[in-house]
Amino acid sequence: MLVASEASTIASGGGGLADRYAAALYAYADENHVLDAVVTEMENLGRLIDGSADFRRLLDSPLIDVKTATAAAQAVLQQEGFGKPVRDFVGMVSVNRRLRSLREIVAAFAALVADRRGIVTAHVVSAHPLNDVQRQQLRARLIEAGYGNVNIHEKVESDLLGGLVVRIGARLYDTSLKSRLQRLQYAMKGAA
Template identity: 85%
Template sequence: MEQPVASEASTIASGAGGLVDRYAAALYAHAEESRALDAVVSDMDGLGRLIDASADFRRLLASPLIDVKTATAAAQAVLQQEGFGKAVRDFVGVVSVNRRLRELRDIVAAFAGLVARRRGIITAHVASAHPLTDVQRQQLRARLIEAGYGNVNINERVEPDLLGGLIVRIGARLYDTSLKSRLQRLQYAMKGAA
């Protein structure tokens, strides 16, 4: 990636939210300018999946014991082997040289959020006790469309302690139908009746 991205990233304010947002914005601007936005979006999605799936790669990103040169070379080797494009490999190189590999997963998420906002896609963060089936995912998407959320991207995570049901967060709105919450409300109601 070109040097302006690195210099812009080095002038970032101390807040972590600002940091990841600025890195994401810089990558978006570079990808849009070089007319490679769709390829970069695809590669960043793949990078997020790689980080989530590989405990070894997460350890590489989080380790303070690995020097910058070694961490950069190792990250580049993994990305090259996995077939990532030059723009994303260069971007990860800049992130590494700036000693921000620990924030890479957050940067990937911020980039995905930025792309969704620019494309008019609303992200629904869904927590469930068990992985959603395709039918459940389609039903949830249909319900969200009925509720007025047109173009919805569902971001799923499994939280076994919910016991059952769903928690759906869209922006500042929270829809909690989990069994855990229902049991807690019942417990509070029973305490009030006693």
């Protein structure tokens, strides 16, 4: 269970709601030497939320009272084999009426862990799914560009036609065929 110092961190200002909850969980897990287990379980929780429409409905429903929602969430987490720290954390989130924000909190926790461990996240959008060779080449290019430890999150958008759009923090690298055609169109309009 989170102690009063973590709860006051959540209640105090500074950062968004999800960031404050993520920071409190990180501090708790680090102090209690269960950080690696909590990181793994929070990744699993994110996959559970993304993969289960029923669980998402439970989290998003304003019609379910707090007591029932907390008990249902705890039962799901227990059945899925989550440890006590994550179950207690989700219970606290539920009691504070923040279950609707749980997915955001999971994402904020992952971002905090990546930041603390020096991992950079590259959001890659491609016209077609990348194969293993393309992933390795992309990772090598990112390392050459100075991004040492990179996590690649992929998304497919067929309207790009070809190429890639890579976002790392505030930087955007757009080599998509769609963008090249748009730039050519603007250049041709300017020449006319």
